[in-house]
Amino acid sequence: MSDEWTTPELVAAYRDRERPAEAARERMAAALMAAAAERSATVIPLRPPARRGRTIRSGWLAVAAALALIGTSSYWLVGARHQAARGPADMLMDPQRSEPAQGVVAPMANEQHVRAASDSGERAASDSSEQQAASDSSEQAARDSGERAAGDSREQQAAGDSREQQAAGLADPAPRRSARDRRPVAADHPPARGEQGDPVLEELMLIQRIKDALDADRPGEALAAIEAHAREFARGSLVEEREALRVVGLCGTGERERGERAQQAFVRAYPRSAYRERVRAACPVAASPEGSATID
């Protein structure tokens, strides 16, 4: 049988066998996409404050990881118009409590998250088609999928927070979560809007534009992008980031009054935000909770 081996036959057989299995290919692809998303978020972070900039970093990394997971899971969420008001902003780890390595995507470990994410994503998609943006029901959905993905059930306070924040005039404040165990749950938050393309990515790109503009010292452009985000993603997943960037943008460019108002509104709406130190540092005047709630 093996008497006549031609080189092409040997080569074809070898090529066919000696390659990663389909599952391995997918795992690697998922890890790469996660890394790509992480990179895209890490290359344009908030401008560093005069001080205390470091506390923000793990927060941005966590956002990146969360976005990556969401992006991956959204493949399984085609068509789902999930209005859950929770997003990667919630996944931010409190930099005060986080370890330095947190939020960095570890490719092989990430794979499990991605799997869990897609799993819970499917469930969330089927669960959530009729859900409205009311924070109660979104809380329910998030809890539902959150439990499946990571067994995280520390979210009871969120609904109350949400209402309070909405009353404070900020678009779609994201419910607070405990600082730990966020990453695995990150991916079960589907995109808030899904008209075309991947809304989460679109939103990310817009946030990036803001950061780009801030980094390039183009405050006008940054504020325009912030307004665009506020219009297009009024209830998006990155509202918290947007509002943090708004404070940084306004305060950084001399619009002190508006900056301080935005800062106060931010601190009130996101009292435990990972960005709070950063936001406070942006406008050195202490932010007191009884300022105006207007975000302009």
Added chain:
Amino acid sequence: MMPLAEPPAADAPESAEARAPALMEIYRAHVDYVWRIARSLGIPADAAEDVTQEVFLCVHHRLATFRPGSSVRAWLFGITRNLVLHDKRSYARRERRLAALPEPQATPREPDATVRVHQAAELMQAFLDELDLEKRLVFQMTEIEEMTAEEIAEALAVPLGTVYSRLRAARAKLERFRLRLHARDQRRPA
């Protein structure tokens, strides 16, 4: 602006949109190649996924340093080799694996069509393992990866003539390998 993690600030302005597709395109097109190169450099099958992934993460970070117009495969080879060489243990693994290599032999008992493919793959593997690394890489890049001699020369950083001479030597060895197989089959009729 301080970058967050290790990514250099220099190539910051690229957007994820510009980056990710390029990265994923490279990945889809060359993942098998990187995998096989890693295997040839001594990475066992069970570790090849890690190494391959590592390579592409590296690609991701270094995408900006790729010189347009040069060979992607040559570039990928450089990254893979550096990663593998960096890991001394993989060298030890390679030595052990080569030392433990059995004689090339056909494996019996399977449906005919698959057994033949299976055997062919085994034989190719056995032949490649017989070659020294230099010839193996040239042979593999030529025959299996279908790279041009220029690409191979670029990847291995050797003159074109060296590529051809190694290829000639490897092909001669393949002939001898075939003869040996043939002789064995004659001795041991199925």
